[in-house]
Every structure is written in C-alpha cells, then in structure tokens.
Amino acid sequence: MSSQELFDPYILGIFCNWCSYAGADGAGTSRMQRPANFRIIRVMCGGRMDPQFVVNALLNGADGVIISHCHPGDCHYVEGNLKTIRKMPILQLYLKQFGINPKRAKYIFISASEGVQLTEIAKQYVEELRELGPNPIRGGN
C-alpha cells in the first residue's frame, strides 16, 4: 500500500461492560455507520484499565487506543471510572516524554445510550489519527 493512499489507522478500543460496551452495541443495533477502524475489547469496569494495556497496544502497532467507560458518577462499580480518569492524564504525559503523541491514547465517556456520541467521536478520532499518520513505533516494511 502506498503511503499516498488515505491512511487507515488501526484503533483498539478498551470499553467497560456496563456503559461503553453497551453503548457500542447500541450504536450497532441502530446501524450507525462508522469507519471500519475500531476493534473493541470488553473489560468489566473502567477501573480495570491498566496503562500498560495502552502501552502494549501502541508497542504492538496500534495507531490509537481509545479507553471508554461510564460518565463520572455513573460507574456500575461505584467509582472505578474515577480511578482511570486520574491515570490517563499521567499516562499521556509519559507518552509525550517518550515521543508519542498523547492523542494516540484517548479516553472518553460513553453511556449505554450514547451510540450517537460514540459514532461522532469515532469519526473524529479517525480524522485526527489520519492527520497524525501511522504510529512511529510501528514496525513492518
């Protein structure tokens, strides 16, 4: 594939079971079309998001990682999402220090009914990553 073609970013999503995964299911059920760049892994809670998941995904060649969980105050497990909200900015700082654009790790809130919002964010994120280009630590050719 020549690099002049429209770059197709590879995006890995790690979504909490109760809000965001359900929201993504809802987007599917309502047939909201989004670019085919997302693969979603389900974990039970936003609190389960380990920064190493993001790092691992980036090291393995993902162009962007999207972490999504319930809105603050809505967590199925009381406050797991709040723990992640605190971790993510620090992770982004680290990524920056290692020369990785922090935009490659995005964290969002999607409730079980926000399929529309997810679809909008997804479209936007694909555009953002197209501008950023491929993950610099991606191997291959």
Next chain:
Amino acid sequence: MVETEIKLTGRETPKIGVYVCWCGINIGGVVDVPKLCEYSMTLPNVVLASEYKFMCSDIGQNMIMEDIREGKINRVVVASCSPRMHEQTFRRACSDAGLNQFLFEQANIREHCTWVSMNDVPGATKIAQDHIRMAVAKVSVLQPLEVTTVDVEPSCLVVGAGIAGINAALDLGNSGYKVYLVEKNPTVGGHMAQLDKTFPTMDCSSCITTPKMSEVSRNQNIELMTYSEVVSLDGYVGNFQAKIKKKPHYIDQDLCTGCGQCAEVCPVECANEFDLGMKPRKAAYISFPQAVPGQYTIDMDHCIKCGICEEECPTKAIKYNDKPEYVDVKVGTIILATGWDPYDATRMEQYGFGRYPNVIMALQMERLLSSFGPTGGKVKRPSDLKEPESIVFIQCVGSREFTGKGRKYCSRVCCMYATKQARSYKEKHPHARIYIFYIDIRAFGKGYEEFYHDAGMNYGINFIRGRVSELYENENHDLIVRAEDTLLQRQIELKVDMVILSIGLEPQSDIDDIARIFNVTATKTEDGFLMEAHPKLRPVDTLTDGIFVAGTVQGPKDIPDTVAQAKAAASSAATLMAKGQVEIEPYFAKVLDFKCAGCKSCISLCAYKAITFNEYERVAEISEILCKGCGTCVAACPSKAIVQNHFGDAQILPMIKSAIPKELKARGSEN
C-alpha cells in the same frame, strides 16, 4: 442435563472450535462467512471451524454440544452478536455438554462490525478477523471457573406508589413476598388519582384506582411507607440493603384519625399540588378526600406554628418537633416505578401558559372535570369562572419537538386524553365548540381508533391538522388562536374562551438522583427515562441485576401499558425470589501473596471494602464474598500481585497482542 462432565484442569492443550454465525443476513450479508471459517482454521490451536445461519438456535447450539461431547474440542469461540446478547446462551450450551462454561468466548462481529460498517466489506472483514483472532487468543488462556450462588432475600422494594407501583406491590404481596412500598408523597395513587376518566372506556379513574389504593394499604405482606424516600442502596441482586428516610409528618400518624379538624382551623392557605395550584389547601392537609392513608400532614414550608391545630386536635396528634426517621430494609429485588412529571408548558412561551389566565394545561383540565376537583366537576375558566363555550386543544406541547424546547419523543397519551376531555366536556355541553389542533392523531391502542372516530363523527369535535402559529388574548381574556389547516390549506383564526395545552410526559425531575441511588444511571436513555436491558426481550429489567422498571419511569405510556409492565416487573422479581438463589459471575480478584509487597495501595481503591490487610503475613487479602470483580485493584497493583479471573492480565494482554495483524506489529514486541 449434564451427562458427563468433562474434567479440565485448564492446562490441557487447547482444542478450540470456532463457530461463525451468519445471523441471517446480518453478518453473512456483509462478510464472507465461509472465508472467515477458513481464516479461523489458520489461527493457533483452532481444530475446527463451522458456520451456521443462526448459531443461537437449537441446531446451532447442538453443533457445539456434539463437538464437545465427541471430544473434538475443549474450548469454544462463537463469532456472532454481542456477548451482552448471547453469552449466557452459549455458556449454557457448553455446560449442558459438560464443558466448563467459562471456557467460552464470544467474538462480536455483528454490533461492532457488520452493523456499523455495512458498506465497507473489506473493512468489516478485517474487523471480523481481528475479533475472531482476539477471541481465540483469549479462549486459549481462559481457566475453568465455578459459579458461586447466593441466596435471594424473598422481599421486594417497590419505589413509587402510583398505579404501576401499586399493581406490582399487590401482585408480589399476594404471591406471599414481603413488599416495602415507598412513596415520596403523603398519599398513594400517583397521577392516576388526579385523573377524571380514563380513555377509551370512560371508566371513572377514581373508581378503579381507590379500591387498589386501599387494598395496598391493607395487604398483610405490604409495608406501605408514604412520605418516605430511599436515600441510599448497597448490596447486589438478592441482597440489597436500602436506607429509607421517613419524612416527618408533624402529626402522629398512629393517633391521627383523619377527622380534618386541624385543616379546618389552620389559618395558612397555600397552593394545592394535587389540584395543580387551582385550589388552595391549608398547611395542615390531606391531598384529596379519598387519600390513602387518610392521615393528615403538616407542610412545614408553610406552617407558621401558631399552635391552633395543636389545641384543636381531639387526639393530641400534632407533633411540631417530629424528626425524620431512618429505616434499613433488606430486600432481594427492587422495582422502580417512580413515574413522570408534566412537561413545563411555560417553556413554550408562544402559547402563553402562565401569562394568559385561560390557557391551562391538560392535567389542570382533568382536575376541573373531576367531581372532587376545585370546581366540583363544573369546568370554569380561571379568569372569570365562566363555563367556556369554545375550547381549543393544542396537541404535542413539549412532545415531538425538535427545536430544543421540548422532547423529541411522542408522549403517547395526549391524543387520547385530549379526545377524552373533549368528549367529557361535550357530554355536558353539547353546544360547545371544540377544536383539537394536531400533527397526527395517534390512536394506536385497543379501542382507541374507534374512540377517536366516534369523537369526530358523533360528538362533533373538530380535529384540525395544523400547529398553532399564534396565540394572544383580548381585554376579556378570550383567546385568539391562529393556525393553518394543512388539510384544507387554509388560514384559520378562532376566538375561544379557553385553550388547553396537551402537555407531554417528562422524566421525573429527580430521575438523576433516583438513577444514582439505584446505580442504574448507566441505563438512562437519551430522552432521560430509564432504559430497559433489551427493548424487545427484557423490557422490564435494568442492566443492574435484580432491579426492574415499571411504568412511565421507563418511558411515556398509557395506563394499560403501565399496568402490564408493572405486572411483568412483579413477575420478573418473583421469578428471582421463587428460585431463591442467583448465580454470581466469579470474576473475583485474588492476591498472589508471594508477590504482594504489602504496600496497601489497593486497599483504599476498593469501593466495596473487600480488601483487608493481613498484619501477620504482611499481605493484602481479598474477600470473595465482597469482591464484585471490577478489577480496579488489579490494574493498580504496582507489583502485579493481584490477578483476576477471566479478565486478568493473562487474558487481556494476549488479546491486545493478537488484536493487531502481523503486518502492523511493532519492532520491539516479542511476537
């Protein structure tokens, strides 16, 4: 069911069977399913890959079960819909065939793939392959687990004592379960008690509500807690602990005989909520004469503590120093039936509600029509108490509104209640001129179309398709209404005595608090109502196990639908309680004590206080009973000493590693 259990330690070489579902054309119409099977065969440890039109059907499940029984496979991947849809189905199939149900993983290639990328076949195919590859990677490292069961307390907390809550409580109470029925107002009955008649049968609303109200207060199994609110909730399905605040009545409810002497002598007058402000009530009050329970309450926001009622009360029931009381109850299930609020018509400024005295909302019209309403059943317009000779109804006030001032949804009841009110008025005033301005008439229920047809044909009610463009009043407070009749394509201007706004149903103003307390916020829909777990197949469940919804808390609906849903919620709650036990997914976290450094950082993170510190061994310990399996501690442990069942690093990291196709792999990674 389980003939021969296949004993697995989890260390056998994985023999994975991949089953790709066509889901009719939902998946098969977008991606090439046989090719996906071929692809699956190239993945490590996959020994067979099959496809079928509907894997969730009996035939599909039997395919899996036979392969398990014949010993061909010891781990299963089904690539189909969301695990939130059919994980349980396939797990049951696995365990029926003797395989541990946790050696199953579902790849979501419908909701997250073919349904969101319907027109991008290569893209969808790539996602499907990636999802299958991730599922295969995960299933290879899954461990057999045992489900734990917990007992279900045979009691139910019903929140809200409108017609939904009352019906649910009665069904459960009559089945022998203990019910705590909590109502925030001093009396039960909800909005239905305010109504005059019900469409389409023109039953007197009070005549069918009040017997239910008194039945609910007398039922041995139902503990009615009026003027009370649930302030907090702990626990989980089968074992909820709710804290209920009983607000002070300032009148001893045991001593009060409901004689009404206190209200008689009370010098303070304030607006009566039950009559929507159209009639005053005293600070010592009862909502309406037939209220259940029949005891009085003092409204401390308005009471001036003059002491007259205290002197007059024959049973000495007045208690100015009454304090709120907190009660803890333990329940196995919960039904939320908190109802709706009327749309605030002042937001539609063009209709002049609140500015023009003779523009009223439909719920006020109900009270005016009601025989125990502010005018004793004679409809009089507020400005001069004249009986109106002409009335305009404006439909869809606050509903089907995409301007941002209202709600986008149809409130489902307004067409019919406007027709009902118009007919009620016409019955008493055959010469009155009545106009109903509508967008569409939605007469969808049993007998509704006939009811509407009759109103136009035999009652002479004018239905005009068109929205009111302008509304203003003259010096006599008569109202001039301008609109376009879009069927005749003609401008109309009418001078009428009264305008009734057919306001829609909104979520309760405190729905956010309710959702938060009951931990069902995640399931709020965009329109603000609570969302059911599945719109077709789980219409009364929430995403939180053991909590059900009934009535308008889930969305606008009429009385028949509300009652049907209440009965469905009661039956769902009863099913759980009758079984007596519920299975809990064993996604617990465990501390590997040889790795734990005793830093205690996990302890403060646990929202369930499930982690304690063993001072003797200097390690953290997790209680399996208290752990809910969120994994927050797992992600946070700096020594990686906490592992989790099913969603541990051991499972997720292989998924991440295999998620990315080989050609995209980074230089430094190990595979």
